[in-house]
Amino acid sequence: MTNQTKSQFIAVASITSELSAVMVVAKEISLAAANAKAIAFRAGDKAKGFQPITDFINELAKETIELVTNINIYALVLYRLTVEEYHKTIAFNKFELAAKMAEGALYAESMQEPVDQARLAMQDCQRRFKKDVSQLLGQLEEVMHHARAARVIAANSRIEASQAGEYLQSLQAVAESVDKAAHTIHDNVQRCRIALSIYRNS
Amino acid sequence: MKMTKIYEGSHQWIMFGRDEGKPGNIVDTNQYVVRTPNRCLLLDPGGAELFAPMMAAVLHHAPVDQITDLFASHQDPDVISSLGLWDQALTNAKLHAPALWEGFLRHYSCDSIEYVGIPDNGGTIKLESLELQLIPAHYLHSPGNFHVYDPQAKILMSGDVGGSIEPPDSPVFVDNFSAHVEKMRYWHQRWMPSNQAKRVWIERVRNLDIDILAPQHGRMFKGDDVKRFLDWFDALQVGIAV
Numbered sequence A: 001m002t003n004q005t006k007s008q009f010i011a012v013a014s015i016t017s018e019l020s021a022v023m024v025v026a027k028e029i030s031l032a033a034a035n036a037k038a039i040a041f042r043a044g045d046k047a048k049g050f051q052p053i054t055d056f057i058n059e060l061a062k063e064t065i066e067l068v069t070n071i072n073i074y075a076l077v078l079y080r081l082t083v084e085e086y087h088k089t090i091a092f093n094k095f096e097l098a099a100k101m102a103e104g105a106l107y108a109e110s111m112q113e114p115v116d117q118a119r120l121a122m123q124d125c126q127r128r129f130k131k132d133v134s135q136l137l138g139q140l141e142e143v144m145h146h147a148r149a150a151r152v153i154a155a156n157s158r159i160e161a162s163q164a165g166e167y168l169q170s171l172q173a174v175a176e177s178v179d180k181a182a183h184t185i186h187d188n189v190q191r192c193r194i195a196l197s198i199y200r201n202s
Numbered sequence B: 001m002k003m004t005k006i007y008e009g010s011h012q013w014i015m016f017g018r019d020e021g022k023p024g025n026i027v028d029t030n031q032y033v034v035r036t037p038n039r040c041l042l043l044d045p046g047g048a049e050l051f052a053p054m055m056a057a058v059l060h061h062a063p064v065d066q067i068t069d070l071f072a073s074h075q076d077p078d079v080i081s082s083l084g085l086w087d088q089a090l091t092n093a094k095l096h097a098p099a100l101w102e103g104f105l106r107h108y109s110c111d112s113i114e115y116v117g118i119p120d121n122g123g124t125i126k127l128e129s130l131e132l133q134l135i136p137a138h139y140l141h142s143p144g145n146f147h148v149y150d151p152q153a154k155i156l157m158s159g160d161v162g163g164s165i166e167p168p169d170s171p172v173f174v175d176n177f178s179a180h181v182e183k184m185r186y187w188h189q190r191w192m193p194s195n196q197a198k199r200v201w202i203e204r205v206r207n208l209d210i211d212i213l214a215p216q217h218g219r220m221f222k223g224d225d226v227k228r229f230l231d232w233f234d235a236l237q238v239g240i241a242v
């Protein structure tokens, strides 16, 4: 296996593992939102400004989960494509070797067509991989966008929490956990993007 | 890759083996090619490592598009792990292999090649006007196993039966049977699991008129050595590991 193929396998595998961590965190956010909603309900008027925020957090978590689910399907496609490219590359190399070894053989020329076909098939895989990576990077960008929005909301939540009297602490804890989760998502997705960016369509 | 023509008539048999470029840690194999005017059949085409030298060797005898048939006596990697590569190189080919192994052999990739499953009781392969017989050899050593008999050339390609491990430069025919026996004993005792299967196979093969017994490993047997081999094998206890 060439180093290029190896690192491609690792890049694709790392997406899947980073994303499964993102999924866990997004579910945490969704839980935090439900928690916050209950507290805000109990706090009544004191947490009036907080209620729409909890809905928003919940929405954001749901969208992130949906997005990551989609991206995971994409990652699987990328994995299959990597396997296919690996096989096509081996075939191309072996066909070229066979053609070279057959030099001088009566029917050596008939090997040219399989060599050409294998080269095309291999290049096609590389092209498709680059295209799919570009699309995946776009989707990851969207998740980053969500994570940034979540951090803004967390900051707003802190301000609203400060007006919630005896509920201040519990609402602040909610804001805190959303902020932390958003941070984690941001970091993980960033790592995915770095791992993939070398394969981007240039 | 060494090439030896072992039959020349209206069609040809060529034996390929003793590949000097083969990595030292994989078992040496013999591949056989049956060439008719416009078609070409590869018998036990070999492992993935052997694909390029094998293809290059075949190109001395046939163009790629006339390689129309492959045969795998059983599922072992030294027999047919090159399948995925032939599958990408050949656009119009059939693989004749035990029906029992189809779901397993497809792990090597068999998409453009048509898998023609051989039923347990055997069958034939037609190559233009030539008809080859597929002789059941189950449990010798694989549970789904066939040999190829050519009644015209009087050759029996016998898969792992008759096999021996030889140094890379050894001759392709047995020249001293009694000396050769020691190279085959453990091979047959350890790889062949069933005395009953052996007995049935010997009975069947004794009815065939055989000039050359052509195994997938080691040396071929010619003339009287064929009968010597059958007698020796008949008397041998196999399945010794239990």
Ligand SMILES: [Fe+2]
Binding pocket: B074, B076, B141, B160
């Ligand atoms: Fe075997």
Ligand SMILES: [Fe+2]
Binding pocket: B076, B078, B079, B159, B160, B216, B217
């Ligand atoms: Fe074998």
